[in-house]
Amino acid sequence: MKEEQERARRPGGRSARVRTAVHQAVSALVAERGYGNFTVGDVAARAGVADTSIYRRWGTLEALTKDVALAGLTAQSPIPDTGSLEGDLRAYAAHVARDITGPEGPAVLRLVIALSTAGEDGMRARDDFLAERTRQMEVMLDRARARDEPTPDVLAVVDHVLAPMYIRSLFGAESLTPGYVDDLVDHVLRTLTGPRA
Amino acid sequence: MKEEQERARRPGGRSARVRTAVHQAVSALVAERGYGNFTVGDVAARAGVADTSIYRRWGTLEALTKDVALAGLTAQSPIPDTGSLEGDLRAYAAHVARDITGPEGPAVLRLVIALSTAGEDGMRARDDFLAERTRQMEVMLDRARARDEPTPDVLAVVDHVLAPMYIRSLFGAESLTPGYVDDLVDHVLRTLTGPRA
Structure with missing residues (x-):
């Protein structure tokens, strides 16, 4: 179970809260609309953060979505x-x-x-x-x-x-x-x- | 090879030409935009037929798309x-x-x-x-x-x-x-x- 601990992100802090909110927003939008049918603006509105926070941290919607998919994968298995x-x-x-x-x-x-x-x-x-x-x-x-x-x-x-x-x-x-x-x-x-x- | 013949639609005629044009339009739109990112109007415009022809024949975009998927499948295999x-x-x-x-x-x-x-x-x-x-x-x-x-x-x-x-x-x-x-x-x-x- 060592790998799980190594991969766990440090908890707490504003940065971690933003990440969690943005990830949850992406998951919800993928489930509701399917990939390709929402924008960075939709994610920002759902997560309650500024568009610029998302662009600064992830660069593109594709990079963000990839981060969500990989995080879900590694956390779950x-x-x-x-x-x-x-x-x-x-x-x-x-x-x-x-x-x-x-x-x-x-x-x-x-x-x-x-x-x-x-x-x-x-x-x-x-x-x-x-x-x-x-x-x-x-x-x-x-x-x-x-x-x-x-x-x-x-x-x-x-x-x-x-x-x-x-x-x-x-x-x-x-x-x-x-x-x-x-x-x-x-x-x-x-x-x-x-x-x- | 009997099943192939049984499933072959009668060739020729306006109805068959419309079907072919509409099917090709759906395949092209799925490849270009992905499912969920086009409307019956887009299909009609691409196929050069009236929206009403599509609604009359297939009812919904889902039913049409299903027809295209099944036709492709049975024709190809x-x-x-x-x-x-x-x-x-x-x-x-x-x-x-x-x-x-x-x-x-x-x-x-x-x-x-x-x-x-x-x-x-x-x-x-x-x-x-x-x-x-x-x-x-x-x-x-x-x-x-x-x-x-x-x-x-x-x-x-x-x-x-x-x-x-x-x-x-x-x-x-x-x-x-x-x-x-x-x-x-x-x-x-x-x-x-x-x-x-």
Whole structure:
């Protein structure tokens, strides 16, 4: 749980309060209107701060939105350290499932996807989102390799654990039950820990 | 290939020309502005038809957009019939990969996802998209069962063949090479043709 503490921002202070209010305003506007349908002025009005405070701190709406998406992501999905890869992946996948089925979860995912059509800044935000998820998983996989556990490739975990959960969440196809999420993890560990074809 | 013919609309005639022009206008507007950022009036102007023609035929922008998404989907991904499940799934997956990496592919996917935040009509459009994909695959899986081939559950194909391709396309993570797509199909056939846990 060390990573969680390292990543926690210092609490308190006006700067932190502004950041929280602005982040909440962006999340609310994304949920209500969708990305691309609000301006920095809308965010400022909702958060009760001046437009100039937002421009000074974040520069552009894209940069702000990316900050919100990454903050939501890193705050919500801590990297577990249970002593075994199976335990870590099960705990991690359960966290991700809870996040993306929670009230704001699909909004963050949709936001990242919408960003990818929003020019170069948006593309970078999307790439950063995936890089952050990949980095989180590599921490778990590296620990498993150090313990000499059979370990899948990080892309195998993206393809066969995260992708099914994301797609089911985005398409609202089925609920992500704990049994279903555990099965995804078990299937990857059972079938994809050798060298990939 | 029977399903393709059954689904083909009668060609020619003013009605068909209007439909084509309106569909092209919607696709162009989705690609340029994103769903939610244009009106029926914009579509009519781009297609060179009267607003009233669109309202009379489709009722709402959501219904029209759903029609465009489903038409694109069914036209682009015919159901192969190669004589073996492996051949069918490889051909089908290759088709889907080509569609979603093509110039309009991610736009259709993003559209369906955006629709899911667009009220009840949008939710129905999204559900219809998934139902259509599922129906296409069930045709192949039913034929395989009739031939007594070991056959995965349709949701296993959604989770482990379609979901990785969709997520990689949406996040732009990696290109969908033919070898990668074949590996996804082989992996499902090798590991998920028994009864699911």
